[in-house]
Amino acid sequence: xxxxxxxxxxxxxxxxxxxxxxxxxxxxxxxxxxxxxxxxxxxxxxxxxxxxxxxxxxxxxxxxxxxxxxxxxxxxxxxxxxxxxxxxxxxxxxxxxxxxxxxxxxxxxxxxxxxxxxxxxxxxxxxxxxxxxxxxxxxxxxxxxxxxxxxxxxxxxxxxxxxxxxxxxxxxxxxxxxxxxxxxxxxxxxxxxxxxxxxxxxxxxxxxxxxxxxxxxxxxxxxxxxxxxxxxxxxxxxxxxxxxxxxxxxxxxxxxxxxxxxxxxxxxxxxxxxxxxxxxxxxxxxxxxxxxxxxxxxxxxxxxx
Ligand SMILES: Nc1ncnc2c1ncn2[C@@H]1O[C@H](COP(=O)(O)OP(=O)(O)O)[C@@H](O)[C@H]1O
Ligand SMILES: [Mg+2]
Numbered sequence: 001x002x003x004x005x006x007x008x009x010x011x012x013x014x015x016x017x018x019x020x021x022x023x024x025x026x027x028x029x030x031x032x033x034x035x036x037x038x039x040x041x042x043x044x045x046x047x048x049x050x051x052x053x054x055x056x057x058x059x060x061x062x063x064x065x066x067x068x069x070x071x072x073x074x075x076x077x078x079x080x081x082x083x084x085x086x087x088x089x090x091x092x093x094x095x096x097x098x099x100x101x102x103x104x105x106x107x108x109x110x111x112x113x114x115x116x117x118x119x120x121x122x123x124x125x126x127x128x129x130x131x132x133x134x135x136x137x138x139x140x141x142x143x144x145x146x147x148x149x150x151x152x153x154x155x156x157x158x159x160x161x162x163x164x165x166x167x168x169x170x171x172x173x174x175x176x177x178x179x180x181x182x183x184x185x186x187x188x189x190x191x192x193x194x195x196x197x198x199x200x201x202x203x204x205x206x207x208x209x210x211x212x213x214x215x216x217x218x219x220x221x222x223x224x225x226x227x228x229x230x231x232x233x234x235x236x237x238x239x240x241x242x243x244x245x246x247x248x249x250x251x252x253x254x255x256x257x258x259x260x261x262x263x264x265x266x267x268x269x270x271x272x273x274x275x276x277x278x279x280x281x282x283x284x285x286x287x288x289x290x291x292x293x294x295x296x297x298x299x300x301x302x303x304x305x
Contacts, residue, residue, distance in 0.1 A: 001297060002124060002161055003135045004149050006189065007168040008182035009175060010041075010140040013212030014168040016268050017258055017289070018135050019047040023088075023270045024286075024293040025133055026098040033099045033131040037149070038139040039064050039110060042103025047268045049083040053102040062104035066123065067116045074101050074123070088272060097131070112144055120152045128161050133297065142187060147196070150189070154197035164296065165189070165207040166255065171214040171240060179209060180247030208255035208302070210292065215260050216284075255302075256292045261285040 007014040015038065022032045036042040042062065045053030056062055057075050066074035079098040080088060110116065127134050138145045153163050167189075169179035183189045193203040217233040225233065244250045263271060263281040271289065275281035295301040 001133050002128065002153070002158075002163045003133065003296060004138055004153075004163070004165045005135060005168065006138045006146060006165060006182065007140050008178035009169075012140070012168040012170055012175065013258065013264075014140070015044055015137050016047055016264055017168060017210060017212050017292070018137050018166075019044060020270055020289040021292045021296065022133070022135050023098065024289045025297075026096045028290075028293060029094045029096050030132045030297075031097040031130065032133045032135070033097075033101065033127055035063060035101045035127075035134060035136045036103040037063065037136050037145045039103050039145060040108050040139055042105075042107075043268075044100060044137060045077070045102050047270065048077075048079045048100055049085040049088075049269065050077060050079065050100065051084060052082075053077060053100070056105035056107070057102040058105045060104065062102050062107070064104040064107040064110060067110060067119050069115070069119060076101055085270070085272070088270065099131070110144060112147070117148055117151050117155075120148055121155055121157060124152060124161070125157060142182070142189075142192065146189070147192060150193050150196040150198070154193070163206060164302075165203075166210050166296075167207065168210050168212055169249070171211050171257070173240065173243060176240060176244050176247055176249055180244075180249045183207065184248055207253070209249050209253055210255050211257040213260045213264070214257045255295055256288060258288045258292070259284050 005014050005018045019034065022034050026032045034044060036044040036056070042056035043054060045056070059075055061071040061073070061075040063074050065071050077100040079100055124134070136149060138149060152158060167179050167183055169175040181188060189207070190200055190204060194200045215233065217230060217237050259282065261271070261282050263269065263275060264285070271281045271286050273286065276283050276286050
């Protein structure tokens with residue numbers, strides 16, 4: 001399966017959530033792969049704790065250079081062995097492979113050339129043979145990486161491969177409106193998908209939303225907030241729920257929500273079971289990533305949202 005992670009804005013939690021989702025999927029026994037298609041800012045290495053690729057790879061053989069045909073194969077980083085955080089694997093039997101294909105340090109967006117699409121298709125087909133789940137982290141907004149992904153997934157060769165699209169947004173007015181616009185707007189994903197050769201309705205069925213850094217008003221009311229703040233937060237939550245419905249970003253298209261976690265607020269990283277056991281990260285956050293990883297590949301939960 002190929003999953004494309006998009007967002008209208010930067011800072012939505014797209015990369016951190018995608019990385020954690022993929023990490024949980026590997027712990028569940030799946031061979032998984034992360035493609036950093038955020039060509040302007042390929043920082044996924046930092047989340048996986050890989051210092052030499054925290055800003056993209058400097059070897060000159062990242063995904064960007066691969067697509068431009070400057071190298072024969074894109075660099076692959078085995079996260080389990082390359083990460084500085086040795087505790088990643090502990091306590092899990094039958095862990096799958098977790099591989100990062102980094103972007104290139106210092107490269108920007110790339111030219112809109114048809115041969116890049118063929119190159120991208122070739123890569124997707126090859127990775128699909130090796131991994132059960134490949135996540136493609138697209139940069140924010142409508143850009144060439146998004147357009148290329150839409151064109152490549154419309155190609156006949158990709159039709160036998162299940163593909164899904166996740167749109168990430170924070171639980172705020174601006175983010176809800178922006179996420180709806182990214183998908184349904186005049187130059188939104190649905191429109192570009194259609195001009196790229198997708199059937200609009202089929203494509204819409206492959207797309208779900210993920211809310212990130214969501215404050216749950218209920219428990220906070222009991223700890224740290226005044227009664228007035230709790231009531232206001234509750235009302236705010238209701239307004240956002242209505243707004244999300246109006247912008248077609250509502251509950252029936254929601255794959256899952258990730259709660260606001262203090263660890264992620266301060267540092268982009270994978271949440272390990274150790275982080276939870278030591279009391280630093282919240283168990284609800286870990287559970288949310290685990291649930292996302294399961295729902296994503298489960299046809300029944302995908303269809304019955
Ligand atoms: N559930 C969360 N709780 C708190 N902070 C979060 C959460 N998810 C993401 N963040 C933080 O938000 C910031 C933006 O996340 P990032 O994944 O880099 O966004 P994007 O890839 O959309 O630009 C990061 O500092 C990240 O750690
Ligand atoms: Mg990112």
